[in-house]
Amino acid sequence: MTSSHGSGGPWSDLDRPPLNAAxxxxxxxxxxxxxxxxxxxxxxxxTNSDLAARADELPEGAVIVAEEQTEGRGRLDRSWIAPARSGIFLSVLLKPDVPVHRWxxxxxxxxxxxxxxxxxxxxxxLSLKWPNDLLVSVGGEERKTGGILAERAGEDAIVVGLGINVTLREDELPVPAAGSLLLANAISTDRDTLLRSVLRSLEHWYGEWVRADGDPAASGLQEAYTAGCATLGRRVRADLPGERMLEGDAVALDGDGRLVVATEGGGTEAVAAGDIVHLRAED
Structure with a gap:
């Protein structure tokens, strides 16, 4: 009935209708x-590059959604490629009136x-893998189904990109560790519905955060992230800038959003940026 390799027309895959922009x-x-x-x-x-190029001329709250990204990017310059209309690929332009150190x-x-x-x-x-991955469970296995990339755009703006695998089938996954909402047995894979829900939720949380002057505790953000974070309470390996590696237990999220790792010697280190690997007990 369906084919992900059809003619390329808007209805080449009947399970993947286009978004209804209007x-x-x-x-x-x-x-x-x-x-x-x-x-x-x-x-x-x-979409991040498209919005960043127009950040000065557009007001806060501009949204671009792509049916297909040919040069989608994740953190650490990784590519994010998926079949057309198989996911939600969007970027939003924000100009938060909060202290920059809280961005x-x-x-x-x-x-x-x-x-x-x-x-x-x-x-x-779904759960969160620090700092920017969305995880689902597929057959009891933790899989990445989404990612976030935030980039400064000029002095007063930031572009936040979000990619979510919605209807990717097992044979379409870019890597074995990837997943999709479909493979996680979602009750709905209607992208219009999902996109509306995500943007309304983002508007709510952003509003709370701005009203609290970017304070993660006062806005409830720090508590909500901690509650949904699959990284906390786990043994992790952090591949840090400068080819340094840190291994220990992820114990907390500090006020700056950094991951606090308890190390073997009894000390702790706050990780601001790095690639985090969730380790199993036998690792």
Whole structure:
């Protein structure tokens, strides 16, 4: 019935209809809301790059969604490629009126918002891998189904990109550790519904955070991230800048959003950036 390698026309895969841009705008671009514009493009290199290039001319709340990204990026310059209309690939332009030193919470905030929105609309239990991955369970195995990339755009703006695998089948996964909402037995894979839910959740959490002047505790963000973070309480290996490696137990998230790792010698180290590997007990 379906084919992911059809003619390339908008209905080459009947399980993957295009997004309804007009309907999404009616639902999300509201007079007193955060979202000021919403554009759906058939294909682009990177929605983050597209928004960053126009950051000075666009107001806060601009949203770009791509049916397909040919140069999608994750952290550490990793690529993020998926079949057309198989996921949600979006970027939002934010210009937060909060102290810049708190902007590092935005990827974590986006993760909380995505997990909150998708848990309701897709009916799937998701968790967060610090600092920016969304995890689902596929056959009892932890799989990455989404990722977040935040990038500064000029002096006062930040572009936050979010990619979510929605209907990828097992034979379409880029790597064995990847997953999708479909493979996690989602009750809904309707991308319009999922996108509305994610953006409404992001608007809520961003509003709470800005009203609290970016304070992660006062806004409830730190507590929500901690509650949904699969990394905490686990043994981890952190591959740090400068080819340094740190291994220990992930015990907390500090006020700056850093992962606090308890090391063998009884001390702790706060990790601000790095590649985190969840280790099994036998590792």
């Amino acid at each position: 309907s999404l705008r009616r639902a999300l671009v509201l007079p007193d809301g955060l979202w000021t514009s919403l554009d759906v493009v058939t294909t682009t290199g990177s 590092g919470w935005l990827p974590l905030l986006t993760g909380v918002a995505a997990v909150t929105g998708l848990s309701k609309s897709a009916g799937v239990d």
